[in-house]
Amino acid sequence: MTSSAAATIALTDVAARRGNTTIWDQGSFDIPQPSITAVIGPNGSGKSTLLHLLLGLLEPYSGTVEVFGSEPREASEQLGFVPQSYHVPGSDYLTVLEYVRLGKIGNQFFWRSPKGMDQQVADAIEAVGLAGYERRRLRHLSGGEQQRAAIAQSLMNQPKTLLMDEPFASLDVRHQQRLAELIHGLRMDHSIGSLVVVHDLNPILPYLDGVIYLLDGHAHYAPTSEAVDEDLLTHLYGCPVQVTRTAQGDIFTRVTGHAP
Amino acid sequence: MIELPTVTVQENWLEILTADFMRQAFIGGIITAVAAGAIGYFVILRQQAFASHALAHIGFPGATAAILLGIPITLGMVTFTVVGAIAMALTGNRLNDRDIATGTILAFATGLGLLFSNIASTAAANVQNVLFGNLLATTTSQLISFAVFLFLICLTIAICYRPLLFTSISPEVARARGLHTGRLNLIFLVTLALTITMAVQVVGVLLVFALIVTPPATALLLTARSLPALFLSIGIGTFAVIGGLVLSALFNLPPTFFIVSITTLLWVIATITRPQNA
Ligand SMILES: Nc1ncnc2c1ncn2[C@@H]1O[C@H](COP(=O)(O)OP(=O)(O)O)[C@@H](O)[C@H]1O
Numbered sequence: 001m002t003s004s005a006a007a008t009i010a011l012t013d014v015a016a017r018r019g020n021t022t023i024w025d026q027g028s029f030d031i032p033q034p035s036i037t038a039v040i041g042p043n044g045s046g047k048s049t050l051l052h053l054l055l056g057l058l059e060p061y062s063g064t065v066e067v068f069g070s071e072p073r074e075a076s077e078q079l080g081f082v083p084q085s086y087h088v089p090g091s092d093y094l095t096v097l098e099y100v101r102l103g104k105i106g107n108q109f110f111w112r113s114p115k116g117m118d119q120q121v122a123d124a125i126e127a128v129g130l131a132g133y134e135r136r137r138l139r140h141l142s143g144g145e146q147q148r149a150a151i152a153q154s155l156m157n158q159p160k161t162l163l164m165d166e167p168f169a170s171l172d173v174r175h176q177q178r179l180a181e182l183i184h185g186l187r188m189d190h191s192i193g194s195l196v197v198v199h200d201l202n203p204i205l206p207y208l209d210g211v212i213y214l215l216d217g218h219a220h221y222a223p224t225s226e227a228v229d230e231d232l233l234t235h236l237y238g239c240p241v242q243v244t245r246t247a248q249g250d251i252f253t254r255v256t257g258h259a260p
Numbered sequence: 261m262i263e264l265p266t267v268t269v270q271e272n273w274l275e276i277l278t279a280d281f282m283r284q285a286f287i288g289g290i291i292t293a294v295a296a297g298a299i300g301y302f303v304i305l306r307q308q309a310f311a312s313h314a315l316a317h318i319g320f321p322g323a324t325a326a327i328l329l330g331i332p333i334t335l336g337m338v339t340f341t342v343v344g345a346i347a348m349a350l351t352g353n354r355l356n357d358r359d360i361a362t363g364t365i366l367a368f369a370t371g372l373g374l375l376f377s378n379i380a381s382t383a384a385a386n387v388q389n390v391l392f393g394n395l396l397a398t399t400t401s402q403l404i405s406f407a408v409f410l411f412l413i414c415l416t417i418a419i420c421y422r423p424l425l426f427t428s429i430s431p432e433v434a435r436a437r438g439l440h441t442g443r444l445n446l447i448f449l450v451t452l453a454l455t456i457t458m459a460v461q462v463v464g465v466l467l468v469f470a471l472i473v474t475p476p477a478t479a480l481l482l483t484a485r486s487l488p489a490l491f492l493s494i495g496i497g498t499f500a501v502i503g504g505l506v507l508s509a510l511f512n513l514p515p516t517f518f519i520v521s522i523t524t525l526l527w528v529i530a531t532i533t534r535p536q537n538a
């Protein structure tokens with residue numbers, strides 16, 4: 001397989017396995033970056049597994065995964081990662097500044113500090129809207145602020161794409177909107193794409209370029225216009241979903257009944 | 261009527277303080293405090309206080325077996341704690357499973373230690389030393405092994421400081437960024453085992469918390485920045501050891517009691533007076 005246009009995240013006939021179970025297969029798509037992509041699918045359908053494949057934390061059972069034209073392991077510095085459980089108790093004690101800085105130097109042994117790091121830390125903190133919080137400890141931040149700190153940390157190795165695992169899960173509606181705007185802003189102002197695992201498309205729908213959906217044990221990709229489809233979403237969630245388009249051009253999805 | 265013994269200042273305290281065995285005690289105690297203060301900072305960040313407690317108990321049969329066999333206590337201890345650390349690293353990181361496995365081995369190890377100490381005829385005094393420490397009996401050969409341990413610990417921290425921090429606070433991200441979290445945890449637990457081996461000889465199996473956990477916990481109440489916290493932690497432990505030895509010479513009481521009292525007192529003061537944002 002050749003990938004001359006390297007600015008993509010590409011799967012070619014990938015099957016993902018955990019233990020002896022195939023989680024999903026037939027994963028073939030080529031998503032240009034930077035773009036905003038949602039990953040949807042029921043619990044246990046293998047969304048986190050997909051992120052782990054892209055990060056090189058898991059080998060594909062078959063097929064090839066290419067991240068910006070390289071093997072995932074070699075591309076790990078081009079991806080930022082915000083895991084679902086981004087908050088670890090040990091980080092409580094650190095200040096935002098040190099926590100974010102580790103996104104750059106945390107995987108380096110010895111003591112050398114790269115040039116311009118302080119400016120980069122300041123920029124990352126600024127980009128996520130945490131300016132003024134530098135000297136605060138993580139434990140004195142709200143959940144949403146801690147998440148922003150984790151995003152700032154993931155920006156430190158200057159990734160081309162961020163992988164986020166269910167970042168909307170524990171946010172209230174207003175903070176969901178702010179996060180969607182942040183993801184959009186990173187795309188517009190910094191050319192950083194995002195691949196975001198979500199359960200509800202709505203918060204991110206206005207900015208969405210495409211959707212990876214894990215359905216019936218297969219991984220598919222479709223541009224937003226095709227993926228946001230009543231039949232598809234109804235099949236995916238296992239309960240009736242209605243897609244509404246308002247006169248202003250807004251779209252949203254709504255569950256309209258009960259699972260059979 | 262029971263007559264309570266009175267605690268008085270010994271008249272020859274200055275002579276005691278400058279005696280050879282005291283100099284040995286100061287060196288051994290300070291080496292241990294430096295190692296414990298530094299490693300302890302990571303123990304707190306990595307949430308491994310229980311592991312340090314467990315390693316001390318796992319070292320207990322090592323020490324009593326050494327007494328039984330007539331080999332150096334440090335050798336017996338370090339063998340058991342390092343093997344224990346490797347076993348703990350291999351049983352993985354899932355907190356609950358790990359703690360249950362560790363706790364079970366801990367209890368077994370303590371029972372084993374009791375058995376060995378019963379078989380050894382001269383045990384009684386020695387076992388008390390293992391349980392509560394006996395800094396005043398520090399030997400030259402102990403000091404040599406302590407110095408080697410401290411060198412290895414400092415070397416590890418100097419090389420792995422950032423990855424140890426990163427795997428403590430963002431383990432999944434660290435793994436995605438190419439760090440071997442399992443290997444780093446193994447390295448860390450082995451250096452912790454070396455530290456515990458020393459700390460047991462200073463304050464005993466039952467009181468290692470006072471040197472490993474209390475100083476860094478106190479430091480973290482006072483500063484959030486990692487390097488200052490690490491050095492403050494070292495400073496608090498060292499101060500407690502020096503203060504403990506001086507007080508023990510003054511009052512002819514075991515240094516362990518004073519060392520633990522000082523670290524506890526500092527922790528209480530820091531808890532009460534800590535800044536709002538700590
Ligand atoms: N380390 C693992 N070993 C074996 N099975 C796993 C492992 N991690 C996840 N699984 C299984 O793989 C499936 C997909 O998991 P995951 O990717 O986490 O799903 P999702 O993120 O979509 O909820 C689940 O059925 C889960 O039980």
Ligand SMILES: [Mg+2]
Pocket residue numbers: 047048049084165
């Ligand atoms: Mg998941």
